[in-house]
Amino acid sequence: MGYPLNQKFDYSVLTPFLNLHLNNVGDPYTARSMLLHTHDLEQEVLGYFARLWHARPRTSLTPDSFWGYVLGMGATEGNMYALWSAREYFRTGPGKSVEQPVLYFSQEAHYSIEKCAKITGLATFQEMGNEYYPGQCPITSDGHWPQGVPVDKHGAVNPEMLSALVGFFTAKGHPSVIVLNLGSTFQGAFDDPQAVWQSLSRVPRGDNCCQQANELSRQDCWIHIDGALGAAYLPYLEMACEKGLTREKGPCFDFRLPWVNSVVMSTHKWFGAPFASGIYMSKEKYRMKPATLPEYIDSPDTTLGGSRNGISALLLWYAITAITPAKQAQTAAECMKLAVYACEQLATVRAIHPEFHIAKGPQSLMVLFSRPNNRIFNRFQLSGRGELAHIVVMPHVTRSAIDHLVHSLHELDAFDITKSKGDVQADRISHSDE
Known part of the structure; x- marks a missing residue:
């Protein structure tokens, strides 16, 4: 119950495909010599998410038409591809700058962001500040540079503090790479891209960007949405809200916002899958240009992994085909109601333990509470941080499971x-059949 993984899935009908080598090598939208693939299904999947995320279609191909691919790994690969794309955008693309770009992310960002920054060579605002501007941070009283942008009580990034940091480095000529969360790892927080942009719009432009008064985007800024869970869940929650199934509705995050450059989603989270995979989506004009056209595969290798697992596209195609958007919207509403139910039931624990703490942010499927002993923690496979634990109300979580936890x-x-560890091990054995 402690991880954002949906265990409610059944792909047994696809078992025969495990006897085939399905390799989606190369770009999803170009011909290739390798014929054992699921590129056609991959294109259908990408088209589905383009509609879900309101991206411009490829039927009449323009620079703003969507482009993307089914990931070989989870959202971490998509995050890495986004940072790589942003780096090249500022190195040789429309946002070309003589100054090094600076990476911004919140204190609740996924741990992969810093790892991806190391691999791509992007400097975080903390690293840049400590090296070149020690003691000059505009958002701290003593000028020290924090590891991430501060967040509110629910874990969402503070737009004003983010803008203050961006403004500091923009004034010195540094373009910005900004990663926003859509369902942060522990608190399940949703950053608000519109609020962030409204605040960023007041930051003076650098010398290398477009100066039109009515511009809808900035060439000195790349905004990436890390929506590992939220980018798949929030569109259906929005549908549920429109149908009156719930009052909850998350922030607008997708390509309806012209300043959003890229979005990533993990298949195994909301949809459920036996292994990690996901979707990366950006725009045609940001498609990476490969250094060479490999004769071996007869396709430009525009993806990060090159040789990609074709089963991932097949599974996701089956998931979106077998479950209608209306059913997904109903499931999203049910999960939200169940998360509220969990809060209500957990509140009864205070009758026995008065210091018991509970918290849940808006639209979040994650419910935080005081961390129990290891026996309970391990029995329910909770996730913890410090003195807190959380559950994630995914589609496989039931009211009965919540009741057992509360009990x-x-x-x-x-x-x-x-x-003791012995008690923990004994409990694992005694509850192995539950």
């Missing part, structure tokens, strides 16, 4: 941290 938290020793 365990009512135990007098539920928060006794002195439980």
Whole structure:
């Protein structure tokens, strides 16, 4: 219950395809010599998400038409591809700059962002500040540079503080690469791209960007949406809200916003899959230009992995074909109601443990509460940070499962941290059949 993974799926009908080598090598939209692939299904999947995320179609191809591919890994690969694309955009593309771009992300950003920054050679605002502008941070009282942009109580990035940091480095000629969360790892927070942009629009432009008064985007700024969970969940929640199934509705994050450059989603989170995969989507004008046209595959290698697992596209194609958007919207509304139910039931724990803490942010499927002992923590496979734990109300989580958790938290020793490893192992064995 502690991880944003949907266990409610059945791909057994696709079992015969495990006897084939399906290799989606190269670009999804170009011919290739390798014929054992699922590129046609991959294109259908990408078209589905282009409609879900309101991207411009490829039927009449323009520079703003969507482009993307099904990832060989999870959202981390998409995050890396986005940072790589942003780096090249500022190195040789329309945003070409003589100054090094600076990467911004919140304190709740996924740990992969810093790893991807190291691999792509992008400097974070903390690294740049510590090296060249020590003691000059505009958002701290003593001038020290924090590791991430501060967040509110629910874990969403503070737009004003982000803009203050961007303004500091923009004034020195540095373009910006900004990663926004759509369902942060622990608190499940949703950054608001529109609020962020409204704040960024007040930051003076650098010398290398477009100066039109009515421009809808900035050439000195690349905004990437890390929507590993949220980019798949929020569109259906929006549909549910429009149908009156829920009052909850998340922020607008997709290509309706012209300043959004790229979006990533993980298949195994909302949709569910037996292994990690996902979607990366950007625009045709940002498609990476390969250094060579490999004669071996007869296709430009515009993806990060090159040789990609064709089963990933097949599974996602089956998922979006078998479950209608209307059914997904209903599931999103049910998960949201169940998350509220979890909060209500967890509140009863305070009758036994008065110091028990509960929190849930807007639209979030993650419910935070005081961390119990290891026996309970491991039994329900919770995720924890410090003195807190959380559950993630994914489609496979049931009311009964929540009731069992709450019942365990009512135990007098539920928060006794002195439980031994032997007790933990014994509990794992006794509950192995649940």
